[in-house]
Amino acid sequence: MSSSSRKLLLLVMYFFLSAADSVSAVVVGVTYDPSISGLPPPDQVVPALQSLHISAVRLLQPTPSVVRAFAYTNISLLLTTPNELVPAFAANRSAADTWVHSYILPYHPRTRISIISVGTDFITYGVADTTVDSSAVLLPAIRNLRLSLIELGIRTIPVSTTFSFIGILATGFPPSSAEYVEPIGSLVMRPLLKFLSETNSSFLINLYPYQIFKDNTQIPLSYALFQENSFNFRDDPITGARYWNLFDMMVDSVIAAMAISGEENIPVIVTETGWPSDHDVESPAGNYAEIYLKQLITHQRIAPGTPLRKEGPVGTYIFQLFDVPNISRNWGIMYPNLTMKYHLSFSGSQSASGNGAMFMGFMCFFIGYLSFPVLQL
Secondary structure (H helix, E strand, O other), X not given: OOXXXXXXXXXHHHHHHHOOOOOOOOEEEEEEOOOOOOOOOHHHHHHHHHHOOOOEEEEOOOOHHHHHHOOOOOOEEEEEEOHHHHHHHHHOHHHHHHHHHHHOOOOOOOXXXXXXXXXXXXXXXXXXXXXXXXXXXXXXXXXXXXXXXXXXXXXXXXXXXXXXXXXXXXXXXXXXXXXEOOOHHHHHHHHHHHHHHHOOOOEEEEOOHHHHHHHOOOOXXXXXXXXXXXXXXXEOOOOOOEEOOHHHHHHHHHHHXXXXXXXXXXXXXXXXXXXXXEOOOOOHHHHHHHHHHHHHHHHHHHOOOEOOEOOOOOEEEEOOOXXXXXXXXXXXXXXXXOOEOOOOXXXXXXXXXXXXXXXXXXXXXXXXXXOOOOOOO
């Protein structure tokens, strides 16, 4: 796509979405890996999640018993298959059939399964067998798993895969310049995006402002922590969009890269985001983690939209539910004894009024033309 065409497409997206009149509800959930040793059993974890009003869980390394534990709970599950199964799914439909018969068929719809991710960051990490071409097997594996579901009469569970922000984007900033790493862009992303669009599925992305902040000294800590002030912003020179936090800028980079590849309407789910802490939660790192998570939840409830997408990501999952025992630096929001590490609230309204969202979009555009100095990444 030419530079002028790119500019026109993103400008149209920005001005159209700035005038949008509604914002959909946004799910804020957590990532739970029951395979980690030293954690309480699922029959104790599930009531704890319910007491916190957590309505969505991204389940890593699922087992049939864990999937069953979520039956009749109204907690939706984003199931993730291990990377090791991807080549088998691609090579033989029977492997996908076996997985569906073990993990889905006995429990659906009593257990609410919102979407299935075939692998996690498979393009980056692949499998131990170095002879496997990750780019060649990923989409066939996704197709075969979806066919297995359909042949069993299960048409309401979409199938996708999970990428990492830093693993697939060659250029992420400003969002209007975002593009995929090649040859991943042409070999994997374009055909995958077409599949997601045709099957009404979602684009899944692990997205960590912490990683970008840590590696870029020009980004203020407050910008990564959603702490707004008059001069704490970044402008996109092509669209004129103003970004008041790093999370929104990263989300729009993902959206812009999809748009440049010809698919601008695929829903985005942030499958992982978080901020690490030391074991001592009184340390500055621990305080930053709590600030980030509180601000993230508030942001997703009140104003989840971004300049390029009025509803923002349709789901965001905090990484992760539990601290890992005997690890000095952790990402969890809860200790293995089921006590909360931070004071977080997952209950309450998860949508913003349409007029408020439209007003904020207009103000972001209007303020962009005032005489504040423009900060560049």
